[in-house]
Amino acid sequence: xxxxxxxxxxxxxxxxxxxxxxxxxxxxxxxxxxxxxxxxxxxxxxxxxxxxxxxxxxxxxxxxxxxxxxxxxxxxxxxxxxxxxxxxxxxxxxxxxxxxxxxxxxxxxxxxxxxxxxxxxxxxxxxxxxxxxxxxxxxxxxxxxxxxxxxxxxxxxxxxxxxxxxxxxxxxxxxxxxxxxxxxxxxxxxxxxxxxxxxxxxxxxxxxxxxxxxxxxxxxxxxxxxxxxxxxxxxxxxxxxxxxxxxxxxxxxxxxxxxxxxxxxxxxxxxxxxxxxxxxxxxxxxxxxxxxxxxxxxxxxxxxxxxxxxxxx
Amino acid sequence: xxxxxxxxxxxxxxxxxxxxxxxxxxxxxxxxxxxxxxxxxxxxxxxxxxxxxxxxxxxxxxxxxxxxxxxxxxxxxxxxxxxxxxxxxxxxxxxxxxxxxxxxxxxxxxxxxxxxxxxxxxxxxxxxxxxxxxxxxxxxxxxxxxxxxxxxxxxxxxxxxxxxxxxxxxxxxxxxxxxxxxxxxxxxxxxxxxxxxxxxxxxxxxxxxxxxxxxxxxxxxxxxxxxxxxxxxxxxxxxxxxxxxxxxxxxxxxxxxxxxxxxxxxxxxxxxxxxxxxxxxxxxxxxxxxxxxxxxxxxxxxxxxxxxx
Amino acid sequence: xxxxxxxxxxxxxxxxxxxxxxxxxxxxxxxxxxxxxxxxxxxxxxxxxxxxxxxxxxxxxxxxxxxxxxxxxxxxxxxxxxxxxxxxxxxxxxxxxxxxxxxxxxxxxxxxxxxxxxxxxxxxxxxxxxxxxxxxxxxxxxxxxxxxxxxxxxxxxxxxxxxxxxxxxxxxxxxxxxxxxxxxxxxxxxxxxxxxxxxxxxxxxxxxxxxxxxxxxxxxxxxxxxxxxxxxxxxxxxxxxxxxxxxxxxxxxxxxxxxxxxxxxxxxxxxxxxxxxxxxxxxxxxxxxxxxxxxxx
Numbered sequence: 001x002x003x004x005x006x007x008x009x010x011x012x013x014x015x016x017x018x019x020x021x022x023x024x025x026x027x028x029x030x031x032x033x034x035x036x037x038x039x040x041x042x043x044x045x046x047x048x049x050x051x052x053x054x055x056x057x058x059x060x061x062x063x064x065x066x067x068x069x070x071x072x073x074x075x076x077x078x079x080x081x082x083x084x085x086x087x088x089x090x091x092x093x094x095x096x097x098x099x100x101x102x103x104x105x106x107x108x109x110x111x112x113x114x115x116x117x118x119x120x121x122x123x124x125x126x127x128x129x130x131x132x133x134x135x136x137x138x139x140x141x142x143x144x145x146x147x148x149x150x151x152x153x154x155x156x157x158x159x160x161x162x163x164x165x166x167x168x169x170x171x172x173x174x175x176x177x178x179x180x181x182x183x184x185x186x187x188x189x190x191x192x193x194x195x196x197x198x199x200x201x202x203x204x205x206x207x208x209x210x211x212x213x214x215x216x217x218x219x220x221x222x223x224x225x226x227x228x229x230x231x232x233x234x235x236x237x238x239x240x241x242x243x244x245x246x247x248x249x250x251x252x253x254x255x256x257x258x259x260x261x262x263x264x265x266x267x268x269x270x271x272x273x274x275x276x277x278x279x280x281x282x283x284x285x286x287x288x289x290x291x292x293x294x295x296x297x298x299x300x301x302x303x304x305x306x307x308x309x310x311x312x313x
Numbered sequence: 314x315x316x317x318x319x320x321x322x323x324x325x326x327x328x329x330x331x332x333x334x335x336x337x338x339x340x341x342x343x344x345x346x347x348x349x350x351x352x353x354x355x356x357x358x359x360x361x362x363x364x365x366x367x368x369x370x371x372x373x374x375x376x377x378x379x380x381x382x383x384x385x386x387x388x389x390x391x392x393x394x395x396x397x398x399x400x401x402x403x404x405x406x407x408x409x410x411x412x413x414x415x416x417x418x419x420x421x422x423x424x425x426x427x428x429x430x431x432x433x434x435x436x437x438x439x440x441x442x443x444x445x446x447x448x449x450x451x452x453x454x455x456x457x458x459x460x461x462x463x464x465x466x467x468x469x470x471x472x473x474x475x476x477x478x479x480x481x482x483x484x485x486x487x488x489x490x491x492x493x494x495x496x497x498x499x500x501x502x503x504x505x506x507x508x509x510x511x512x513x514x515x516x517x518x519x520x521x522x523x524x525x526x527x528x529x530x531x532x533x534x535x536x537x538x539x540x541x542x543x544x545x546x547x548x549x550x551x552x553x554x555x556x557x558x559x560x561x562x563x564x565x566x567x568x569x570x571x572x573x574x575x576x577x578x579x580x581x582x583x584x585x586x587x588x589x590x591x592x593x594x595x596x597x598x599x600x601x602x603x604x605x606x607x608x609x610x611x612x613x614x615x616x617x618x619x620x621x622x
Numbered sequence: 623x624x625x626x627x628x629x630x631x632x633x634x635x636x637x638x639x640x641x642x643x644x645x646x647x648x649x650x651x652x653x654x655x656x657x658x659x660x661x662x663x664x665x666x667x668x669x670x671x672x673x674x675x676x677x678x679x680x681x682x683x684x685x686x687x688x689x690x691x692x693x694x695x696x697x698x699x700x701x702x703x704x705x706x707x708x709x710x711x712x713x714x715x716x717x718x719x720x721x722x723x724x725x726x727x728x729x730x731x732x733x734x735x736x737x738x739x740x741x742x743x744x745x746x747x748x749x750x751x752x753x754x755x756x757x758x759x760x761x762x763x764x765x766x767x768x769x770x771x772x773x774x775x776x777x778x779x780x781x782x783x784x785x786x787x788x789x790x791x792x793x794x795x796x797x798x799x800x801x802x803x804x805x806x807x808x809x810x811x812x813x814x815x816x817x818x819x820x821x822x823x824x825x826x827x828x829x830x831x832x833x834x835x836x837x838x839x840x841x842x843x844x845x846x847x848x849x850x851x852x853x854x855x856x857x858x859x860x861x862x863x864x865x866x867x868x869x870x871x872x873x874x875x876x877x878x879x880x881x882x883x884x885x886x887x888x889x890x891x892x893x894x895x896x897x898x899x900x901x902x903x904x905x906x907x908x909x910x911x912x913x914x915x916x917x918x919x
Contacts, residue, residue, distance in 0.1 A: 018507040022418035025411045026432055029481065032474050033435045036442060039453040100358060107355030111348060114727075120359060126605045127362045131535030133569045137594045138369060140572055174365065177358065194764035198825070201722060202777040202832060203754030205340050207347035212780065217767050228441075235443025237538040238565075242573045267445050272574055274449070275542060289449045293442060300441040304434070311767040311814070330738075336781055337751040 037293065044290035047283040052077035057287070061249045063269065065281035077284050081249030083291075085265030089165050089240065090233040093172035098226055101177055105184035110210055124185075128178040136239035139171040144243060147260060155257040160245070166259035167243040172233050180229040187221020188214060190312040220310040224303045231299035235292060237267040244268045266292060369598045376592030377599075387581055388588040390596075392552045396561040400465060400544070401533050403557065404472035409526060412477055416484035421496075421510055440478035444538040447475050451543040466557040468544030475539050480529050487521020488514060524612040531604035535597065537565035546570045568593040662701065662859050663899050666882040670697040673836060673866045674719060674742070674756075679733035681711075681718060683726070688714050692733075692892045694885055696836070701858060701867045703877035703898065706887035707913070712870045713761075715887070716838050718742075719868065720756040721749045737836075754781070757834035761841040763821035765813035765828075770796075770805050773813045773824055777832035791831050799827035800857050819850025826857065830865075837861065839869040843876065855880050874914065878902055886910045 048054065051074070060078025067075040108120055144162030147170075152161035191214050199209040215222070246262035266288050274285050376382050385391050415432070423429050451471030461467040491514050499509035515522070545560035552561055562570065571579060572590045579586065674696040681689035689711050696702050704712040717723045718731060719742065735742040742752065754777070765773050774792045783791070792809075796802040801823040805816070813824055822842060829837060839858070843851040858867060858880045871877050877884050878898060885895035886909070894907045905911045 012505065015505040015507045019418070019422055022414045022422065025414035026418045026423075028411060029415060029432055029439065029477055030435045032477060033439045035454060036439070036447070036450045036474070039450055039458070040446070043453065100354060103351050103354030104358040107351045111351055112355070122605065122609070123359065123362055126366070126601065129531050129535060129601055129605070131537065131565055131597055131601070133537050133565045133572075134369060134535075134594050134597050137568060137572050137590060138365060141372070141591075142368070174361075178362075181358075192764075194760065194762065195766060197722065197725070197760065198764045198766065198828075199776070199780075200725070201720060201753055201758040201760075202780060202828065203337075203750055203752075204777075204780040205344035205750055207344040208340065208780050211347070212776070213766055231441050235441075235445065237443065237445040238541075238569050238573075242569070267443065270445055270449070271538070271541060275546075285449065286453075289446045292446050296441045296443060296446070297438055300438045304437065333751060333754060334748075337748055337754070340750060340780075340782075341748075 040286055040290050040293055043283060043286035045287070047077055047280075047287050050280050050283060051075065052284070058083065063248065063264070065273070065284035066277050067281075075281055075284070079266070079284075079288060079291075082264050082266045082269050082288070084249065085165065085244075085246075085263055086234055086267070089168045089172055089265060090230055092165075092169045093176060093233050094226060094230050096169070097173050097177050097180055097229060101180035101184055101225070101229070102222065104177075104181050105188055106210055106215075108181075108185055109188040110206065110214070124178050124181055128182060130175070130178075132175065132236060132238040133242070135171055135174050136242035138174070139167055139239060139243040143167050143170050151260045155260045160262050161260045163243055163245040164259055164261045164263040165244070165265075168240045168263075168265070169259070171239045171243055172236055175236055175239055176229040176232050179232050180225045183225035183228055184218075184222055187218040187225060187310075190221060190310070191217045192312060217311060220306045224306045224310075227299055227303045227306065231296055231303075234299075235267065235296055237271050240265060241268040241271040366598060366602075369594055371595075373591030373593070373595030376588050377595055379588075379592075382588070382592050388585050388592075390564065390567065390589060390593060392548045393562055393564045393567045393593070394596075395553055396465075396548070397534060397563040397565075399555075399561070400468055400472065400540070400563060401530055403465065403469040404476065404533050405526065405530060407469055408473040408476040408480055409529070411473070412480035413484050413522070415477075416481055416488055417510060419481075420485055420488040421506065421514065436478040436481055439474070444475060444536065445541075447471060448539040448542050450474070451539060456543055461558070463543065463545040463560040464558045465544060465561055468540045469557065471539045471543045472533055472536065475536065476529050476533065479532060480525060483525035483528060484522065487518040487525055490521055491517045520612045520616040523615055524608050527604055527608040527611065531601060531608070534600055534604070535565060537563070537569055540566055541569070546575070564593050564597055568597070662862075662880050662882060663897075665700070665862065666897055666899075667697070667700060668897065670700055672696065673698040673737065674868075675734075675736040676719075677734045677736070679715070679718065679731070679735065679743075681714060681723075681732075682730040684728040684730075688890050689718075690891045694892055694895050696866060696868055697883065698866050699862060699864070700883055701862045701869060701881040702883040702885065702895075703881035704868065704870045704885045704887060705872065705874055705877045705913075708872060710887040711890040712887045713840050715892075716758075716840055716868060716870050719836075719838055720753050720758055721747070722753075722758065724749065754832055755834050756836040756838060757829035757832065758838040758840065759822070759825050759829055759842045762845050763818060763825050765816075765821050765824050767812065767814055769810045770813045770816070770824060771809040774827050774831050776828060781832065792827075795827040795831040796824075798830050798861070799823045800853065800860075801827055817850070819846050819853060822846060822850070822854060823857065826854075826861075830861075834865070836866045836868065839867065841870055841872065844872065851876075874902075886913060888913070 048057070056078050057080075059080045060076070061081035061084075062070070062076045062078045063082055064070055064076040067073050070076050108117065112120065144167050146162070147167055148162035151166070155161050195213050195217055196209055199213040200206075204212065244263050244265060246264040246268070249264055250258055250261055252258065270285055270288055274282070277285065376388075379388075381388055383389060383391050383394070419429055419432060448471060451467055451474070455461050455467035455470045456463060459467075459470075461470075495513055495517060496509060499513040500506070504512070540563060544562065544566070546562050546566055548561050549559050551559065568590055571581075571586050571593075576586060577583075581589070672695040676692060676694045676696070679689055679692040680687065681692075692715060694702075704715065706712050714723065719735060721742065723729050723731075731743045733743060737752075737756070740747060766776060768776075771792055774795050775788045778788045778791055793802065793806075796805065801820060804820065805824075813821065816824060822845075826837075826842070842858075843854045846854065855876060858869065861867060862880075862882075869877075869881065881898045883895065884898045884901045886893045886901065886905075886907075888909055894901060894905060894910045896906070901910065902914060905914060
């Protein structure tokens, strides 16, 4: 024991202290998460005691928590338009992104030669890390003028035709594609080679092997990819905020033109309006934040459930 | 078998063969269409990615060579560059040791069980929280409750919350690559756990740790939503100090402001605004690419040094 | 001996000779004592027509040669066993027959294997069609993560067969693989819930469902326990009545039990091929004799 102490110079108290410190740091993670839920959650329900009612909050469409633009000057807590906006752009961006992402992932894992894989892998990784503002900026300088030129004359909005849900969907598409692609690639790679061999040995073509053997074996992983893509889409703020540019939900909802005019969603409004809002109005934004928090939590639970049901890890 | 039977079987066999050949030809057509479509999609998506990156690089590249771009003048973004690196360093100093400590506990001390699962679940949940929500949490917890106001300190603490899950996972991966035999060797020589971790595990996990530092840096540089309200969109006059209690904007929040909410109201001409936004976007892409290359290259280089030595 | 009646209670000793688990051990009992029980050698037919005629096959992984001038006739409705120490190329050879080696980049094949008048190794050979006619069972059972029914039906559905045909074919294949009685009540449960031996018989049923002419088996029982192995061996002898079978095995007793012809591979060369009894009792080459008597391998 004496010799050991001389050689390594360690002391038992230091060891115990280190262990406790490390444990504290691990627990800190849980503390942070609990803190997030607590801080936002406790502030989220205040708005309902200040004049908002639940039904209007979720289904009414006039959002003005500061009361700046209402006739009476009273705040209007109706987030239905924002919620609809978030749902619409998330739904459509995931709808378009998923087949493209699956196609890319299949191309990557089943059809690409090794040199191409070595090139594509870093490309996908770089793109996953694209800052949200930069993609939003790209949307501003390329996508919006493009949409203006293509759709403006059809919709008749002139200058503002490029903005709105259409542009937001395209921007989200760019942001979530790499996410869905990466996770899909992992899911496809988890399917062992023996499954592919078995299919080919039975006389199937490569395409049949992919569609009848590999994809069915990877369904939970692929579903996880889509869920995580959706989670990313619904929380995306800056990119979407730069291209939406809206104040309220437009009046005419059920025409295709609704995609091509300035519009709203939850995250965009938070980004734009939160700093301007004080006092009671702020409480409404805590509520919105809480809604996003709960939605993202549900997505994580869903993806963990899917992961637990996977056949191959 | 009689001659007749043999002839009959071979006739049946040859029609069967012909049938099979027709079938296979149809299947191959389907195969060609399917795999062709996949190749098309793959190439399209790859070109899309490359195209976007190249376009963003080029469109603002001219501004990167203007000295005014790096000044404090109207189109100068020197304050933002300073702030970006300031907050990067501050956030990393705060978050990395904590995340590393937590990772060490999970890998080296904890037994696989409820505790580890809970931590991982919490990390996944925290990682899934949209950064704007974390920003709002930061306003509540750090700006208001902790009385830090709109400041770099509040921003750095918010980044801690944002960074924690990613850093934790990367550090866990790095520590997990150390083979069990190395740990057992250290313990067998009579070292305590902590001593063994310090002298055996961490040096061995160094490539992964360095990669983790670089990748989290990349994420922080690109982050804006969490800093929007906690760190602000303006710079006070003493922006180049080391004080963590002043508000400041970064490359990303500045880009967002000038391109979006603040467009036309910053007192700058459109040309100047374009210079700032285009240049900042290009600069951010350049930084992103450098970080990615560094993460791959440095990690590998250190690995070679560590294993060769 | 009805393979479907073998169960966990069947004592191994009643089947004669050494337990199959002792793989690669020298033959202390005389070959005819072991061969006797399955009586495979009684079905030997040296005049059976040649189903696949392999001529001067040379095979390369890139620049490394793996098979040297292999020539072997594979006769119709006979079981040909390929034996040899690990790494001698017998699995590689087997996989050239259904062009599964094509999945590996950089391979090169020289020589011919004439199957129904066509050269298997020819670049213009339609591999999809080839694999529908030459089936394969792998070393480790590899059922799809689907139901038992879907597994067996896979090859048929790939060929677009109608539902009625498929159901009938699934049943007959499962019967042919001696698995029907055990799974007929749970056809739509996951195949991954079966035991290893059952999964392997499932893979055999799956391969049989497309009615191939030839069945290639790459060490089909090496991942299985002794009882399951015995069942597989019985099955092989039974299947040989209708199919041409080529089986790779590193278990000499197994080769002796089930095959009519045996080929001995060593370091990528086919040293000797002969009727099984002849190879084991009167081997012509010294290398063969050394291997059989256990001096190496």
